[in-house]
Amino acid sequence: MHSFRDKVTQKLSHLFPNSSSSSPQGSPYSKEDKPLSSYLSYLIPSINFDGSKTSEHQHDPKPIQSASSRYSYEDFDYQDVPSENYSDCIPMSNSLDSLKDDSINEDHTSRRSSSSSEVFEEANDQQIPNTSKKFALNLADDSTFISPELYEFFESCLPNIVKGRQWVLLYSTLKHGVSLRTLIRKSAEISGPGLLIVGDRQGAVFGGLLDCPLKPTAKRKYQGTHQTFVFTTVYGEPRLFRPTGANRYYYMCLSDLLALGGGGNYALCLDDDLLTGTSGPCDTFGSSCLAHSPEFELRNVELWGFTHASPFQS
Structure with missing residues (x-):
């Protein structure tokens, strides 16, 4: 078959x-x-x-x-394809993302440049001599002691009720003579805190905050509040001493003596002629001697009050 x-x-x-x-x-x-x-x-x-x-x-x-029938998907191994072959075939989404990244980088760069310029401007402002700040001093009269740096220090230490107000010179030994009685009488021209500023012959500036008008007492009796403080520049930079709470010996005003602090020593004590004074370690403010020596000669004495610059302000 x-x-x-x-x-x-x-x-x-x-x-x-x-x-x-x-x-x-x-x-x-x-x-x-x-x-x-x-x-x-x-x-x-x-x-x-x-x-x-x-x-x-x-x-x-x-x-x-x-x-088409000779090849199947199993025949391809995509890992064998060099990645550099696709360098020119960037998907649209990736290109958009890269453009966004570029724009974000440019934005950050511009921000950094702007922030750098701001830092540069601030550095320039810090390099301006301090003497240019004298135009910002809100003083009605000239002072023997107050520099722009010391004024800025006081503005940061004074009670908020008087910050920004105009400084008025109530008493100065250069203008009104050397007399504690005159200082007490001139302190009545304004009510509120009064800043006592004195200096020794070696160049230290020190003093403290009192309440005006000053009210002399017949006996040794302390007055004042916890806002009272003392300060000194004997350490170079201005230094402030506030009450420690050890006692309430803020200040004492007699007809022949004006003293701040107590407990061991007065932080500052002025005689009635305002020519000499003393200073020592004080418990009330936790301060040491404010002058170059415990006993010193006074170069000048000033008492400042604070008032509104304009009579239309209350």
């Missing part, structure tokens, strides 16, 4: 009689000495005579496949 291949071979022999002319009958070789099986392997897998596919009966070598 002939096989399917033999039947087809016979049919092809009748259809292509020339293919077997040079070979014995029934030989499977063609004119070019090619076996007819090579034609069969090409024709039979593709189509038979009625146009239907015959792949289900075919066991010969696999048919030719298209490029």
Whole structure:
């Protein structure tokens, strides 16, 4: 019984009689000495005579496949692709993000430059000589002791009720003579805190805050409140001493003596002639000697009060 291949071979022999002319009958070789099986392997897998596919009966070598059917997703290994090949293929979202980053960086750069310019301006302001601050001194009269630095120090130490007000010179030994009685009388020209400023011959400036008008007492009796303080520049920079709470010996005013503090020594004591004074360690303010020496000669004595700059202000 002939096989399917033999039947087809016979049919092809009748259809292509020339293919077997040079070979014995029934030989499977063609004119070019090619076996007819090579034609069969090409024709039979593709189509038979009625146009239907015959792949289900075919066991010969696999048919030719298209490029799309030869490759599958498993054949690709994306890790083998060099990353630099995609350097020019930046996604739009990434490019937008990079533009945003650039704009943010530029914004930060501009902010840094602006902040740097502000720091530069502040540094320039700090380099301005302190003498330029004298125009900001709110003093109604000239002072022997008050410098721009000392004025700024006082403004930070004074009670809030008098901050920003105009300073008025109530008493000065250079203008009113050397007399404690005159100082007490001139202190009545204004009510409220009064700042006593004195200095020794060695250049130290010191004093304290009192209540005006001063009210002399017949006996040694202390007055004042916890707002009373003493200060000195004997250490170089101005230094403030407020009440420690050890006692309430704020200040004492007699007809022949004016003293601040107590408990061991007066922080500051002035005689009635306002020519000499004493200073020592004081428990009330926790201060040591305010002058260069415990006993000193006074260079000048000033008493300042505070008032509104304009009469229309209350």
